[in-house]
Amino acid sequence: MKFIDPHIHVTSRTTDDYEAMAAAGVAAIIEPAFWLGQPRTNVGSFQDYFSSLVGFEKFRAAQFGIRHYCTIGLNSKEANNEALAEQVMEIMPLFLAKENVVAVGEIGFDDMTALEEKYLRLQLEMAKEVDLPVLIHTPHRNKKQGTYRSMDIIEEHEIPPHLVVIDHNNEETCEEVLRRGYWAAFTIYPKTKMGNERMVEIVKKYGPERIIVDSSADWGVSDPLAVPKTGNLMLERGVPEEHVELTCYKNALAAYSPSGQFEESDWLDPEPIDQRTLFEGNSVLRGGQAPRVDKPEDDRIIQ
């Protein structure tokens, strides 16, 4: 079975992770621009980070047979540094039109401050201007309030819910998110957000419509195989295959395809090898599916 992990921070992951993801059937991933674990002190750090998301990381993923997409945005925590936030907003037009950018995100609330709200609103307007979907990060603390408030604001800006993914849901938030017509994404992130047994129960309870599973794997203790593991667990626990396909592949495809940048043919039927854009790894993509994994016979020998 093929999987999409529509929310993973692979700049923090190793090539071993990429190999394991490709082997487990992950065909495409989306890397939302987010927090690096410590605050950035100047706009240059954002610029280089965004550049890596649209450039080197996309290229690196391709070497392992994985199609890489990203979302571009000013995250909620760093929206609280107003001087910096202004400069980040200024450089965003340089990035939103890049070819692998499928949404504005992840944006939303952390502490639910006035500045967070200001930059959420400005970025929602920006998404409308460039015709891109939106990825909403919901807060860890005060989650229910933060989630509902985000949806209220989106509705004020008249962005239709089918163009918005609300992420990091749990049992408490998902009913309202689904009721209002949004895509409801769930982060399978060990210990903190959502375990995959709970996820199985949610899909059993709410069905597969508009539910999306992702890993959010990043620099913290997390699992880049969370989507395939959850998909396989669902099958084992009796969730019908079509439901697994929807929640672990097709819904993400439908949610981000309004960007015009996220098409199944990109990975199922890749363009012919283009020597102008690929480096060394072009044999990885030839034929599209099976990644080449060169493991020496004898691990002690370094050639």
Place this chain on the structure above:
Amino acid sequence: MSYTPVQLLENWILRQASDAGQAWLDTQREAVATGDLKSLYMSFGFAPRKVGKADLQLTERDLNDAAEARPGWMPHTWTIDQAARVLLLMSLPSEDDAAFYATLEKLFQTAEIREQICLYQALQLLPHQELFDDRLCDGTRTNVKSIFESIAHNNPLPMELMSEQSWNQMVLKALFIGAALDPIEGLDRRVNPELARMLIDFAHERRAAKRPIPVELWRVAAPFADEIALEDMKALYASGEQLEQSAIALALVSTASDEADVILKTNPEIAKRAENGEITWREIAQQAY
């Protein structure tokens, strides 16, 4: 009748783009011409979505026109979005060279891979090229082969702008990463003893590691080959693979030294083909990669 690069790019796009794409591009070029940077940044990004990404369908005559409009310009690898992006850049006001440089740098710093390829190829048609010699050298430090090749291959700027040291590093790096030497413009013209020494050292490293020596290396190293290098060439000429033998013959023929003649005589068959032009560096490069 000769054309300017702008006219040529316009014609090529006209042939292939949709009416809507064409109209979009015209509007954006007008906005950029007023110095509107936000329009430049957005339209530069959106170009492939508006005009498509197909390869430009260029005839032999188009390529001749290009070379006439801008000596050294070889757009046979260009795509239609690339042409559109270059037209956008050429619309940007350029009287203030510092401002022009700053805007281009901003685009370079934020460009993804295809955009970088486009920018490095675009420079040859843009004003104030002399300001971008550091940028070119910086670009050759990339990890991405296709970006490296957009500078090194089919691009007259390295030959025109780079210092000897940067030029030498670029040629050596091409061999390191398996990029062909033949498409480097000015390759034979800018051969120098220091470069030859670097390549001969590289050949020795390769030999020590029991890895093959790239055959094009001899084209640049042979004119300044030392005794050890001549020994290497002699050995390869005697027992190497056919492509190696052809390359060595061609390299030795062009040096026209006594030592070269002695080696060539050990396999007169191949030497004759090299002398008659039956072997070319282009074919060797095509077979080698």
